[in-house]
Amino acid sequence: MEWFEALFFLLGMILFFMFLGIPVALAFLAANVIGAVYFMGGRGPLEVQMARGIGQLANNAIPTITSFNLMxxxxxxxxxxxxxxxxxxxxMFTAVDRLMGKLPARLSFVTVAGGTAFATLSGSSMGSTALLGSLMVPEMQKRGYKKHMSIGPILGTGGxxxxxxxxxxxxxxxxxAExxxxxxxxxxxxxxxxxxxFYVVIILGMALVDPxxxxxxxxxxxxxxxxxxxxxxxxxxxxxxxxxxILVIMNGIATPSESAAFGxxxxxxxxxxYRSLTWDGIVKSVTGALKVTTMALLIIFGSATFSALLAFSGASSGLIKWATAFDLSPITMLVVMFLILLVLGMFMDQLSMMLLTVPIFFPLAQTLGFDLIWFAVIILLALEISFTTPPFGLLLFVMKGVSAPGTTMRDIYVAALPFMACAVFLVFLLILFPQIALWLPSLGN
Structure with missing residues (x-):
């Protein structure tokens, strides 16, 4: 089987299972099992092929999901x-709100400041958007804020x-990406x-232009x-x-795993x-973290096996040779990968997008000579921008669900665009000045 046939075979199975309504993690797992039996099972009876293929699949994936780096x-x-x-x-939301005083567009700034803190800790853009939408939008509507001043900052905090x-x-x-x-x-x-x-400047600018x-x-x-x-x-x-x-990681006092535990x-x-630690709160916190962690481990298992299948079938090397055969500059290839992520974000969540693209994009980026840490920062930005890409970005529909009655999808699109532009401009700056991302890590090395 040619490399492109193997690639279409594996991707086609995944898309087929997703079309049937199977959850993404299970769709990847099913496609990986079939691919492993076909590519790694060798010859012989079907039972022997399955045993070999699935055994090889497990051998490749288990070291990844048992890695200490995942702690x-x-x-x-x-x-x-x-x-x-x-x-x-x-x-914290209440404190920030009171400290803002009579600052123009105060609630928009509260949304950015408080929402960023929560979203950063929670790691869930969709959950953060739903929380902020239900918490801040009614208050801003009551105060007479126009829709783009209430919806835009909420969508922007995910980045x-x-x-x-x-x-x-x-x-x-x-x-x-190792x-x-x-x-x-x-x-x-x-x-x-x-x-x-950038968000602060654009909110202040909108408030001054239209008080x-x-x-x-x-x-x-x-x-x-x-x-x-x-x-x-x-x-x-x-x-x-x-x-x-951040400081204990930068200064080498603790590993990321240890610092996360201390945090x-x-x-x-x-x-x-603060006397707010209750048994009910602990149970809900552990349950919520357990659900997301379990899904993340399934995603990582799928990615590890998908990467192994791409390599074993020759699809990875074939794709890299094909992509680098074009007379395109590395930056042009970067733009192409960036645009692919924007399109995928209209239909898929971030973990699924990473599962699909990391095994392909990072080997290609290494071949193109990119610094992989810098490239990963750009990928993170692309993942977040793609969530608000009209017309089908997933966060747009989450926002629609928690917005005030009468809010149209057009209102949400218009509100999202200035904040998307800020993130795209940041990507442009990162391309021109990679040290924006690489300067701090260099201090710790």
């Missing part, structure tokens, strides 16, 4: 769940969630902060002492956990100190 994933997820279910997230550590998705991407997890987490800090600054988009209203003023209390009691303790996780312990201690 940060459940820890980071548990951090986010405890942060939400113990009420620490609401404390920050994927970049600023601790990010469970970054850990998964680094594991699948990258240094610590370097990848640190590489997202500067791009994430830069993107946050009626975010009408001012009377708010209860806080004394200087009250503001200090809000900062030191309700904000700094929460933010310090994220900062400490999780820090959130538990904070919740206990």
């Amino acid at each position: 940060p994933v459940p820890m980071f997820l548990l951090m986010g769940e405890i942060f939400f279910f113990t009420g620490l997230a609401n404390r 920050l969630a994927m970049l600023i550590p601790p990010s469970a998705l970054a850990v998964l991407l680094g594991t699948l 990258l240094d997890i610590g370097d990848l987490l640190i590489a997202g800090v500067m791009p994430g902060l830069l993107l946050a600054c 009626t988009a975010a009408p001012a209203y009377d708010v209860e003023s806080s004394t200087f002492t009250e503001k200090l209390r809000l900062i030191f009691v309700d904000i700094i303790p929460m933010v310090s956990i994220v900062v400490l996780v 999780c312990l820090g959130v538990v201690v904070l919740a206990a100190l």
Whole structure:
């Protein structure tokens, strides 16, 4: 079988099973089992072929899902769940809201600041969008905010969630691509902060151009002492956990796995100190983290076996030779991969997209001479932008479900575009100045 026939065979089976309505992780697993029997089973009776193929499949995948590098994933997820279910997230939202005072478009800034903190810890863009939509949109509607000022910032915070550590998705991407997890987490800090600054500027610009988009209203003023209390009691303790996780990784004090465990312990201690740690909250937090972790492990198992099949069948090497045979510059190839992710994001979630593309894109990126940490940061940005790509980006429909009655899909598209433009501009800057992503990791080496 030619390499392109093997590639179409494997991808075709996956798409066929997905078309039948089978969950993505199980669709990949079923296709991988069939592919393993065909490519790795050798000759002989069907029973022997199945035993050989499935045995080889397990041998290739088990070392990946038992890797110590995956330990940060459940820890980071548990951090986010405890942060939400113990009420620490609401404390921080309320504190940021009061500190903003009479700032124009105050609730939009609260959404970016508070939403980023929650989304970063939770690692779930869809969950964060649903939470922020149900929490902030009714309040902004009551205050007379126009739809693009309420919906846009909520959709925009997802990009920050994927970049600023601790990010469970970054850990998964680094594991699948066999990258240094610590370097990848640190590489997202500067791009994430830069993107946050872009969001602040664009919200402020929209508020100044059209003051009626975010009408001012009377708010209860806080004394200087009250503001200090809000900062030191309700904000700094929460933010310090994220900062400490970053610092211990950067300084080599702990591995990403160890720092994730310390971060999780820090959130538990904070919740206990605030007397908000309940048994019900613990159960809900562990259950939520367990569900996502189980799905993530299935995705990783599928990716590991899919990568092995692509390599064994010759599809990976054939695809790389075919792609590099074109007289295209490496940057042009990067743009092509970026556009593919934008299209896939209209139909698939982030984990499924990583499962499908990482085994193909990263070997190609290495052949093209890209720094793989830098390339992974761009992939993370592409994954997030693709979630809000009209007309079928998944976050757009999540936003529609939690928006005020009368909100049309056109309203949501228009609100998302300026924040998508910010993320695309950041990708452009990363291409021109790779050190935006690589400077911090270089300090720790």
